[in-house]
Each structure stands twice: as C-alpha cells, then as structure tokens.
Amino acid sequence: MRRTDRRAWGAARSFEDLARLTADWLEGRLTGHPNGHHTGPDPETMPLVPVLAACNRGGILTENSQPGELAEHQGLLWHQRAYVTGFAGPSLAGVVNELARQNGLLTRVYMPTGRRLLDSGAVDVTRWGDRINTGVGDRLPPRAVRQVFPGCHSDTVREVVEAWQVTIVDPEWGRNDLLWPTLRHALAAHQSLPQREGTDR
Structure with a gap:
C-alpha cells in the first residue's frame, strides 16, 4: 500500500472515517485498502461504485460485494448472485433488512452480541457448472473483522466490531437490477427518519 494511503487509514478515528475512506477508495482517491486490495476495486465492481460509495457515505460500511x-x-x-456485505448501526440495519425482505431479497443480520435478527448461515453466491464456489452471510467473529482492517487504530476497529453485520443477497442468479436500487431506497428511507442523538450512525 502507498505510504499516503497507509497514513490515511491509520489516521481514521471512527466508524464514519473508515466508511468515508472506503468511499474514497471505491472512487479512486485512494488506491489501497487495508484488506489487501492495493490497485483499487475489481473491474466487476466498477459499475457498482456509485451505489457502494453512497452506502458508505450513508452509514453502511461495505465489506464485500459482487454484481x-x-x-x-x-x-x-x-x-453469480448479486450481494453486498457490511456493517451499520441498528436503525439503518433494521431499515435495510425490512426493505430488502419486502423486495424478495435474502438477508442475514447479526447484532454485535452474535444474535441474529432473523435467518442465519451462508447463502451460495457463485456457481461454476454444478459446483458451488462461494457463500456469504455467516457472522464474522471479532477476530475476522479486525483482519479486514489491519493497520487501523484499535479503537476505530472496535467500533466496527460493535456494529451490526448486514448481508443482502438477490436469490435470483444473474439478476443485477433489484438489490442496488433497494439499497438506495433504504438509505433514503433511513435519512428521512427522525434521528435520535447517539442511537445510530
């Protein structure tokens, strides 16, 4: 990772700082991400950059995704099934979960204690021939969350560990025009809610 990028991530002092830097990385203002992506997002992610950056600036710290x-x-x-994984405060996680389910999407939401909101367990998201290659949606233990942000301040990463974990998956293989508009709708719906100080990001 470039020295300037490493300094930027190391200087982050809040969940919001990490989310803002993730948006900057998605949009090309940073080339390196602590999770090992040091040349920017994967090519398949580029069409998703606007909505993923909006998620990060709207309160969802994205961790992984695919079209x-x-x-x-x-x-x-x-x-491939479209999916996104990330972290959020309880209010936003609840709104995303509710709207995603209303639109027929699969959700996995875990509280910081590990307790699930509804369903749990991995969902298959890549398939090659008859073989399933990848699944997402299992809860990440604190150690795994810390491994996503090596080199970041421990207090900052602790805020991520203490956030709710959210995974949204489109159950239809190949569809790419439902999950992303639903995320935008959820962000807008959450922003329109009266915010009580200290209850959510």
Whole structure:
C-alpha cells in the first residue's frame, strides 16, 4: 500500500472515517485498502461504485460485494448472485433488512452480541457448472473483522466490531437490477427518519 494511503487509514478515528475512506477508495482517491486490495476495486465492481460509495457515505460500511452475472467460463456456466456485505448501526440495519425482505431479497443480520435478527448461515453466491464456489452471510467473529482492517487504530476497529453485520443477497442468479436500487431506497428511507442523538450512525 502507498505510504499516503497507509497514513490515511491509520489516521481514521471512527466508524464514519473508515466508511468515508472506503468511499474514497471505491472512487479512486485512494488506491489501497487495508484488506489487501492495493490497485483499487475489481473491474466487476466498477459499475457498482456509485451505489457502494453512497452506502458508505450513508452509514453502511461495505465489506464485500459482487454484481449478478450469467456467463460461461472454460466451457461451463458461471453464475453469480448479486450481494453486498457490511456493517451499520441498528436503525439503518433494521431499515435495510425490512426493505430488502419486502423486495424478495435474502438477508442475514447479526447484532454485535452474535444474535441474529432473523435467518442465519451462508447463502451460495457463485456457481461454476454444478459446483458451488462461494457463500456469504455467516457472522464474522471479532477476530475476522479486525483482519479486514489491519493497520487501523484499535479503537476505530472496535467500533466496527460493535456494529451490526448486514448481508443482502438477490436469490435470483444473474439478476443485477433489484438489490442496488433497494439499497438506495433504504438509505433514503433511513435519512428521512427522525434521528435520535447517539442511537445510530
């Protein structure tokens, strides 16, 4: 990671700082991310940058994502489900969960204690031929959360550990036009709620 990027991440002192830097990284103002991505987002992520940056500036610290896709790789079908994982305060996590479910999306939401809001466990999100390659939606233990932000201040990372974990997955393989508008709707809906000081980000 470039020295200037390392300094920026090391200087973050809040959950909001990490989210803002993640938006900057998505938009190209930083090239390095503590999780090992030192050349910017993956090419498949570039069309999602506007909505992912909006999530980070709106209170969802995104951790991972992918678009829906139907393709062929080495003679076998390659399928992806659109998904996003991240961290948020309880109010925003609740709004995202409710609107996502209303739109037929799958959700996994965990409180800081590890207690789940509704469903739990991984959801398959990549499939090559008949083989499932990747799943998301399991709860990340504190140690795994810390591994996402190596080199960041311990107090800052503790705020992430103490946030709610949110995963949203589109159940339809290849679809890419439902999850992202739903996220934008959830952000707008949350911003319109009366905010009580100290209750949410």
